[in-house]
Amino acid sequence: MDRNCEQPLGEPVAFAGATVPGRTVVLRGPRVVLRPVDPEHDAPALYAASHPPDGDPSIWTYLYDGPYPDPHSFQAALSQQAAQADPLFLSVTDAATGQPLGVVSYMSIVPEHGVIEIGNIWFGPRLRRTPAATETIFLLASHAFDELGYRRLEWKCNALNEPSRSAALRFGFHYEGTFANHRVVKGRNRDTAWFAITVQRWPALRAAFERWLAPDNFDASGAQRSCLGARAA
Numbered sequence: 001m002d003r004n005c006e007q008p009l010g011e012p013v014a015f016a017g018a019t020v021p022g023r024t025v026v027l028r029g030p031r032v033v034l035r036p037v038d039p040e041h042d043a044p045a046l047y048a049a050s051h052p053p054d055g056d057p058s059i060w061t062y063l064y065d066g067p068y069p070d071p072h073s074f075q076a077a078l079s080q081q082a083a084q085a086d087p088l089f090l091s092v093t094d095a096a097t098g099q100p101l102g103v104v105s106y107m108s109i110v111p112e113h114g115v116i117e118i119g120n121i122w123f124g125p126r127l128r129r130t131p132a133a134t135e136t137i138f139l140l141a142s143h144a145f146d147e148l149g150y151r152r153l154e155w156k157c158n159a160l161n162e163p164s165r166s167a168a169l170r171f172g173f174h175y176e177g178t179f180a181n182h183r184v185v186k187g188r189n190r191d192t193a194w195f196a197i198t199v200q201r202w203p204a205l206r207a208a209f210e211r212w213l214a215p216d217n218f219d220a221s222g223a224q225r226s227c228l229g230a231r232a233a
Contacts, residue, residue, distance in 0.1 A: 018111040018149040021088050027139040031132040034090045034104065034139055037082045042091050042100040043075035049101065049124030059122045062158040064185055081105075087120055092127060092136050101127040104136060106144070114151030114199075116144050121164075131213060134228060137171050138209040141197065146206075151199045159191040168195040170228055172205040 027034040050059045051067055051074075060066035068074040081089040087107035091100045102123035109116050118140050127133050144150045155173045157164035169175065173195035182192035197205060211217065212228040219225060 015114060015151065018114045018116070018151070019147075020085075020109060020111050021106045021116075021143070021148060023085060023088070025088075025090070025143070027090075027143055029095065029135045029139050031095055031130075031135045032101070032127075032139070033093050033095050033098075034136065035093065037078055037089045037091050037103065039075050039078035039082050043071060043078050045100040046078070046091070046103065046124070047071045047074045049126070050122065056125050059124075062161040062164065062185075063120065063122060089120065092123070092132075094132075101132070102136075104140060106140070108154065111150075114149065115154065116148070116150045116152070117154040117156060118144075119156060131218070131222075131224075134171070134209070135213055138206075138213065141171075141202070141209075142206065145199055145202045153197045153202075155195040156192050157195075158185070159193040161193075165193055165195075168193075172201070172208065173197050174201075 024036060025034075026036075047055070047068070049055045051057055057067045065077060066074075068077065078089075081087070086109045087105035088109075089103060089105045092102040092104060093100050103120060104118060105120040107117045107119045118137070123133050123136075127136075141153055144153050153173075155164075155168045155171075157168070159165075159178050165175075174197070176194045176196055179192045179194065181189060183190040208228065212224070212226065217225050
């Protein structure tokens with residue numbers, strides 16, 4: 001008797017692999033454009049958005065790097081990031097002005113299994129909690145699923161980072177559990193909360209994003225008429 005027949009197996013999958021994000025990828029939306037980090041051009045605006053006197057240094061609390069002592073060291077770090085393919089760092093820029101507003105990345109890229117993560121996310125004060133921020137996540141997710149052919153999009157964060165956890169749920173990621181003692185970051189323990197969207201759930205989430213981002217979802221003052229979280233559940 002073939003004992004393998006008695007063991008449960010996953011559903012067969014016709015999957016030939018996903019595509020690695022291109023080093024020159026540009027993702028365009030009505031509000032933002034995501035493009036590869038340009039250290040020389042982007043450093044002044046990004047440093048100002050994330051450091052005193054006008055920026056928000058709390059951006060760095062749960063990230064692996066930063067804050068930086070001066071603009072020069074920050075630009076040097078951006079140069080190192082720009083040279084990498086995984087993570088692939090992208091600047092989030094204002095679609096109208098080209099002003100850099102924040103940073104995101106594709107990372108933990110495993111095309112043979114169709115798994116990719118969005119991480120190293122930080123939004124400056126002008127981008128945070130705006131439709132442009134939601135559009136940023138939509139552009140990343142849509143590119144991963146609809147153009148590159150991934151089966152799973154991950155979001156991981158420090159388990160103590162409540163704003164990131166709330167954002168993941170709002171964007172439709174499912175909480176999958178917490179890895180205890182997962183990392184040591186800046187001399188402190190990090191338990192990591194894991195979230196994901198799978199390709200099976202993506203069509204409904206895509207539609208929810210598109211409805212929420214549509215101009216008619218906002219009144220004359222720019223306030224949303226309906227919440228994304230309710231539509232993406």
